[in-house]
Amino acid sequence: MRGRLHRWGSRRRGLRAAAGLLVAAVVAAGTTTGAAAPASAAPAVMLSTPKSLGGWGVTGLDVRTSPLADFKSNVTALAEWNGRIYVGGMFTAVARNGTTQAAQPYLAAFDRATGAWVTTFRPKLDGGVWDLAVTPKGQLLVAGYFGVVNGTTHRALVALNPSTGAVDSTWKATLTRTTGRVGVRTMHLQGSWVYLGGNVNAVSGGTGTDTGSVRGKNLFKVKVSNGRPSAGFHPNMSTAPWQVFASPKGDRVYAAGRFGTVNGKAKEILAVLSPTTGALVSGVANVAPTYDCRPACTKAPYSEAVYETKNGAYVIATPTEHGLTQLTRSTLARRYGHYTGGDPGSTVKAGGDYQAIAEANGVVYAACHCFRQDYSGAYRTTTPGLAPTSWSRYSRINGIGAYDATTFAKLDTFSPAMYGQYGDGVWQLFVDSAGCLWAGGDIVKTASNAWLGGFAKFCRT
Numbered sequence: 001m002r003g004r005l006h007r008w009g010s011r012r013r014g015l016r017a018a019a020g021l022l023v024a025a026v027v028a029a030g031t032t033t034g035a036a037a038p039a040s041a042a043p044a045v046m047l048s049t050p051k052s053l054g055g056w057g058v059t060g061l062d063v064r065t066s067p068l069a070d071f072k073s074n075v076t077a078l079a080e081w082n083g084r085i086y087v088g089g090m091f092t093a094v095a096r097n098g099t100t101q102a103a104q105p106y107l108a109a110f111d112r113a114t115g116a117w118v119t120t121f122r123p124k125l126d127g128g129v130w131d132l133a134v135t136p137k138g139q140l141l142v143a144g145y146f147g148v149v150n151g152t153t154h155r156a157l158v159a160l161n162p163s164t165g166a167v168d169s170t171w172k173a174t175l176t177r178t179t180g181r182v183g184v185r186t187m188h189l190q191g192s193w194v195y196l197g198g199n200v201n202a203v204s205g206g207t208g209t210d211t212g213s214v215r216g217k218n219l220f221k222v223k224v225s226n227g228r229p230s231a232g233f234h235p236n237m238s239t240a241p242w243q244v245f246a247s248p249k250g251d252r253v254y255a256a257g258r259f260g261t262v263n264g265k266a267k268e269i270l271a272v273l274s275p276t277t278g279a280l281v282s283g284v285a286n287v288a289p290t291y292d293c294r295p296a297c298t299k300a301p302y303s304e305a306v307y308e309t310k311n312g313a314y315v316i317a318t319p320t321e322h323g324l325t326q327l328t329r330s331t332l333a334r335r336y337g338h339y340t341g342g343d344p345g346s347t348v349k350a351g352g353d354y355q356a357i358a359e360a361n362g363v364v365y366a367a368c369h370c371f372r373q374d375y376s377g378a379y380r381t382t383t384p385g386l387a388p389t390s391w392s393r394y395s396r397i398n399g400i401g402a403y404d405a406t407t408f409a410k411l412d413t414f415s416p417a418m419y420g421q422y423g424d425g426v427w428q429l430f431v432d433s434a435g436c437l438w439a440g441g442d443i444v445k446t447a448s449n450a451w452l453g454g455f456a457k458f459c460r461t
Contacts, residue, residue, distance in 0.1 A: 053115025057453010060092030075440030088129025123165035173205035190246035235278030349385025369425030417447035
C-alpha cells in the first residue's frame with residue numbers, strides 16, 4: 001500500500017507531497033479552516049462515509065493499455081442502465097473484499113443498490129476503457145484504447161448490449177488514425193449526437209442507407225441512433241482533448257486539454273466550439289492558468305476537465321496547475337476559484353490537479369489527486385504545490401471537494417475518508433438515478449479499513 005487518499009498529491013503533472021510529513025489520520029472537515037469567513041449555507045451534500053457495496057469491486061492494473069505511461073488508475077469510467085452501474089478502466093479482475101473472483105478486465109457491471117457483481121455481463125476487450133455512455137435506446141457505448149471486442153475488430157469505440165455484453169450490430173462507427181494508435185479518451189452524449197475526443201483522424205459509420213465518412217483531427221460527433229459521423233462538424237485540434245462537454249442548451253461544445261491551436265488559431269486550456277461546424281465561438285475569453293512556467297519552460301497549460309452547471313449560468317474548468325475555476329457561461333469571465341496546495345507558509349509541496357466534475361442537488365463535486373488544503377478565492381501560484389499568492393480562506397480537502405453551484409463556496413461538511421493506492425486519485429465522478437455520487441479511481445479502502453475496489457458510492461442519507 002503506497003498511499004492514502006489524502007496522499008493523492010500531484011503525480012502526473014504536478015508534485016507529490018512528501019510522504020513523511022503527511023498526517024496519519026483523516027482530518028475532520030473544517031478543523032483546519034483558515035482565517036477568513038466560513039463557507040456560506042448551501043444545499044445538503046453527500047455523507048462523507050461511502051455506502052456499503054457488499055465488498056464488491058475491481059482490482060489489478062494493466063498500464064500497457066494506457067496512452068499515458070505514468071498514469072495509474074483502476075477505474076476511469078462509470079455509467080448506469082436499468083439498475084446497474086458499469087465500471088470501465090484498466091483493472092484486470094473483479095474482486096470481493098480484496099480477493100479476486102474472476103478475470104474480467106477493463107469493463108464490468110455491478111448492482112446499483114447492493115454493489116453485487118453482475119455475472120451475466122462478461123464482454124471481452126483487449127484494452128482499457130476511458131469513457132462510457134448509454135443511449136436512449138439502451139445501448140452501452142464504450143470508448144477507450146482497445147482494438148478487439150468479443151473476438152472482432154472494434155477500434156476505440158463500440159456499442160454493446162448492456163444486458164449481455166454482446167456487440168450491437170445496429171450501431172457502427174469505425175475510427176482510424178493515419179499514424180500511431182487510435183483511441184478515444186472522452187465522450188459526451190447530448191441530444192442526437194455523441195461527441196468523441198481522442199487520437200482519431202477519420203470516422204466512418206452508420207447503418208443501412210444512413211452512412212458516411214468524415215476526416216478531421218481529434219474531435220468528432222456521431223449520431224446517437226447509429227454511429228454515422230456528422231459531415232459538417234470537423235474542428236481541427238492540435239492535440240486530442242482530455243474532456244468534451246456538450247451544453248444541454250445545444251449551442252456550444254466545450255473541449256478541455258493541452259492543445260495549442262484549434263482550427264489553426266491559438267487556443268489553450270479550454271475551447272468553446274459551435275456544435276454545428278466546430279468553429280470557435282466568438283466573444284468568449286481565454287481561460288487563464290493558475291501557473292505558467294513559460295518562457296522558462298516549454299510546458300503548455302491545460303485543463304483536465306470542464307463542466308457546465310445545471311442552472312446554465314456557469315462553466316467550471318480546471319486550469320493549470322491545481323486550479324478549479326468558476327466562469328460565467330456567456331463570456332468565460334472568471335467569477336471565483338479554488339486551488340489545492342500545502343499549508344500556508346510551508347515549503348512542503350502538496351495538492352494536485354482537479355480532474356473530474358459532477359453535480360447533484362445544487363452542489364458541484366470536483367475530484368483531484370490532492371490532499372492538504374483547498375484555498376478559496378485563489379487564482380495564482382508561483383510554485384505549484386505551495387500556497388497560492390493570495391486567498392480568502394482555506395480548509396482541508398481529501399481527494400473530492402464539494403462546492404455550492406451558485407456561490408462556488410467550498411462546503412466543508414463533505415470530506416470523504418478513503419485511501420488511494422497509486423497517487424492518481426479519482427478520475428471519474430458520476431451521479432446515478434437515485435441521486436448518489438459514484439467516484440472511480442485508484443481507491444482501495446475506507447478510513448475504517450473496509451476494502452474498496454476502485455470505486456465508491458456516496459449518498460445524502
